[in-house]
Amino acid sequence: MKHTSSILSVIIFLICFSCKKEELPINITTEDYHNSVDKLTEVMIHDIFSPPVASRIYAYPNIAAYETLNQNNASYKSLGNQLNGLTKLKSEKADASTNLKLASLIAYIDVAKELVFSKERITAYRDSLYSNWKTLNHEDFNKAKDFGLEISEQIIAWMNADNYAETRTMPDYNIYTDDPSRWEPTPPAYMKGIEPSWNKLRPFVLDSAAQFKPITHPKFSLEKGTAFHNELMEVFNINNAIRAKGDDSEEIAMARFWDCNPFVSVNKGHFMFAKKKITPGAHWIGICKIACKQTNSDFEKTVYAYTKTSLAVADAFISCWDEKYRSNLIRPETLINKYIDLEWAPILQTPPFPEYTSGHSVVSGASSEVLTEIFGDNFAFDDTTELPFGLPMRSFKSFRLAAKEAALSRLYGGIHYRAAIEVGLDQGIALGTLVNAKISFLK
Template structure:
């Protein structure tokens, strides 16, 4: 038989396809998380719900890594209700662990979002490319990744999320001035009043790290509560006078992260879509992983540990929010001090105490410090997609402190919610670091 040059080329590429391995890089994982976040912004997920979307897919990916890398330990049995994932059938040949991990991440993520089409297109483009490189390797990894994803989906289906969808809405207590009221301009109902009923991940219960109660409500000018209320008013007025170059204004806008911002022009109202506080800290995790040149397995580990602290942080914070059910500064200032006053940032639609940004930032900062070390300098470009400049920090704790104080500058939190909130988060983060054995 005579071999033509064309036939030789075809035979060469056919053999190459059988032998070449599919290379999965940390950027593949970063990019996949970015794809999910873009859909989450579009779908306007609340901060607590968004934290759930970060946690479960990362756990799916991590468990595959941990079962095949001696540097990491499985967290089955450590997280509430999580059992061991299925074993891979080694008779099928070697497993591309990173590929299976990424398949599981994408599949579980797609289960938790609303707008599936963009993720399906993204997934299918990856599948087509991987299949063209090595069909057998791809099919084995895909089959196992989806098997693990199904295991995680069964676990997440029992976390009480579906049950909370049909629970009663928040009841407004109009006769009690200390209780939260819907705020302008949209006057939305209280978001996720039953989030404390969601199954926790690492912490034992929603109220395990409950902060001390907020200052006793009082409109007497000498009371601690009134002083904190007046402080919000005075700080807000002061930074507005200084203008857009003011550090307080820049800080507040950088850490806004409110997915519910509504803009009103005449009779028209529309939403300005942004990331959630949890997504901002997931973005910081990406920055840290890239700066340290973390490999794929290390990257999955960092995301997973941080996401779990964030998710438990929201459960802990929301437990306190609807227990203390404290009125926002905007409501009281407009009624008792200045009816024309507006906060720099739009007030989010849920009770004031404690501050969600403060709790989540405190928790994430402790975990990231445990992973990457203290005094870890980084440039935070997370908000550049929203037209905001890069801010630089000397440590994760410094960033957390700034994120917490941004809520005072923004006019949406009293000092107690900020200071007690960040401590609540740090306590929770320290518990996650101590209890969760991942290495």
């Protein structure tokens, strides 16, 4: 009897040992990475982050994932000593058997949770993934976790030195002035100007926030025939003409598709609430996802594409906001209501910051240049980014054409003058070109 029991014990041990030896590495796919980016977008929409702040939130987790994946990659270079303030990272907890894809996803999530208000939402998402990964292969998970957190800790330390925390206590925008050209809050919420000190952040690629300082906007004047007055009347007349076409016009469809305003205020009786949407940066992150999936990009290229796009978006906001609070230009809505038509309202709700240059134009120009460099010119795609928000798909023959439409949509929406659109697009293109030339991702 004892002999039989001993044999059974040996058999059970051998079976367990055999099973353990046959455990496979945890399989992390591009879909897992897309899902994590989507989760971060979902939390940002819930928390209603401003467009500039949202751009920062996208950048650091993607950089963490990219660096975790590419400390010793044969095809991709580390961004250490390439991005402002980012030195070469220490990577002592990885060896040839470390699951780098898993580690990069762990690093992404760990950095992401430090950037949002609703940290518990990211933590709950992380814990559900951790539980599944531990079950699949505990040893593989632990090794990847150790390395991923080693990199994320260093990225967080670098992140915390970008001057963001200091800007939280800097002065608000001063709306009290006798200057008739100076921006002032707009209906219906009359919110204060957001992020007036955003140009104080450390850029990622730019030498300074003012590196692509645009030409000055047309001189403010309400005199008929002047360049500024002509642009003001163009906004007024175009919006009136669009409304006359009806709510289903192509121009209104274009304006609404590219609205991407997380500050839309809805009035219901005595109540006012925010209608939650993605930011313009999030829209281009969504286009990046579409391009990655359409080309069946592998995990490494997917992380590379997200990282490069998020860098361009983040520096585009720093560059644009530097000009916005330098020129402090008044919005069309304010002038039209004061001097032309008290009842007039733009097709889109005016966002709460100065007019020049157009943020959508700068961000779209920059994003389109880096995406073109990654996926090629004449890259046709169906943009389904706005489907979750009840807006139909729009199709484009290239990223650059999409950027041009995004920029022009701000005129159709009634919230920007033409100069802000055209100069802003050039500003973004110049910035995207810099990212392509200055930062070397590929070996």
